[in-house]
Amino acid sequence: FVSTRHGIKSPFVVGLRQSTQDVDTVIPRDILGPPEPLKNLQIGQKIDAFRRILESSTSMERLANFTIERVSYTPDAFVMHNFLTESECLEIQNSARKAAMTRAETITENDTKSRKNCEVAWLPSSRSEQSHQHSNLIPSLVSSVANIFLSPAVLSNPSAGVEDLQVLRYGTGGEFVLHHDGEPRTMTVIYYLNGVGGTWFPLARTSNDVNEDPCTNMNTSQMDASFYKTRSQPQNKQSALDLGKDFQPRSHGLLVEGGRSSEEDSPINQHVASIKQGDALVFYNYCDDGSGRLNWRALHAGLPTAEEDGEKWIANHWFRVNDLTEIS
Numbered sequence: 001f002v003s004t005r006h007g008i009k010s011p012f013v014v015g016l017r018q019s020t021q022d023v024d025t026v027i028p029r030d031i032l033g034p035p036e037p038l039k040n041l042q043i044g045q046k047i048d049a050f051r052r053i054l055e056s057s058t059s060m061e062r063l064a065n066f067t068i069e070r071v072s073y074t075p076d077a078f079v080m081h082n083f084l085t086e087s088e089c090l091e092i093q094n095s096a097r098k099a100a101m102t103r104a105e106t107i108t109e110n111d112t113k114s115r116k117n118c119e120v121a122w123l124p125s126s127r128s129e130q131s132h133q134h135s136n137l138i139p140s141l142v143s144s145v146a147n148i149f150l151s152p153a154v155l156s157n158p159s160a161g162v163e164d165l166q167v168l169r170y171g172t173g174g175e176f177v178l179h180h181d182g183e184p185r186t187m188t189v190i191y192y193l194n195g196v197g198g199t200w201f202p203l204a205r206t207s208n209d210v211n212e213d214p215c216t217n218m219n220t221s222q223m224d225a226s227f228y229k230t231r232s233q234p235q236n237k238q239s240a241l242d243l244g245k246d247f248q249p250r251s252h253g254l255l256v257e258g259g260r261s262s263e264e265d266s267p268i269n270q271h272v273a274s275i276k277q278g279d280a281l282v283f284y285n286y287c288d289d290g291s292g293r294l295n296w297r298a299l300h301a302g303l304p305t306a307e308e309d310g311e312k313w314i315a316n317h318w319f320r321v322n323d324l325t326e327i328s
Ligand SMILES: O=C(O)CCC(=O)C(=O)O
Pocket: 176, 181, 190, 197, 198, 199, 200, 300, 301, 302, 303, 314, 316
C-alpha cells in the first residue's frame, strides 16, 4: 500500500457519483469489490493464504497460514480464520489501553446514543508513526489485507489509503445500532480480538437461492433510491433502523458470532458465521456494478454484548478511496 503515496496513476477513468444527482456511470465495474480469486469464491469454499510475521523475541520472520472463507454474497464478505495470533490480539489490546481509551462517539453529529457502553482508542496505521516501543504489527496487517482484498485499481489510486486502527472495548450491554460505515470507506475490516462477536448484517444474502434472500420481497431499486436520499451526513439513523426492522439475527442476513471453538464446527445455519479470537471479517461497502453507489445491504450492527461474554474487544480498519474523481 506504500506505493499509493507515490501517486502511481490508475489507468482507469473513475469518478464517484455525487449525492443524489444522476450522473453518467464512469466507474468501471470490478474495482470497488473483491479481486480474483476471492470474487468467484462460493459460500462454504475456502482458500489458503499466508502473511509474514516478525517474531519480536527473535526478530525472525515466519510465514503464518490462515484461510479465507466467503460468508455473504451481498455485500461481499469474507472471514479470515486465524489471521492474528493470540499474542498479536493481546498486543493490540495493550496498546489501546496504553493510548488511553475514551468514550466512543460515532461520526454522526448530535447523536450520542448510536454506540452504547463502548470505549475507543486509535492506533497509528502508518509505518512512519510507529514509535520504538511499537512493533510493525499494524502496518503489516494493512499490507496483508490490502494486497489480498483490494483491486489493482484501488491499490494504485493516489487517494486510496487506510485510517488508523480503531480499537473498541464494549462492556456488558454495549452495542452499536444499525448503521452503514459510509463514504468514502470502501472496505471495512473487523478484527475480533477476544473471540466475542455479534456483528449482524440483516440484509446480507448468504444463499444462492433467491428465495432465501432477505430482500426478495423488497423493491430493491426503491430501497436503493431511498437509502441514497438519506445517506448524506449526518446519516439518518432512523431510516437505517427502519431498513432492518422486519429481520431477526440467526434467521435473516448474516450474524458473525463468537464463542464457538473452531472453524471446523459446522455452522448453526447459513445465517450464522462463527469466529474466534484472531479471526477477522472483511466486507465491501460499495456496489461493484460500475454505479459507484454505496451498497445499502452492507448495513450492520454490533449487537448488545451478553453478560456471559463480559467485554467485547474488536478493532476496525477502514480502507478508503478519498477522491475517485482525482484521477479522472
Ligand atoms: O461491534 C461490532 O460488531 C461492529 C462495529 C461496527 O460496525 C463499527 O464500529 O463500525
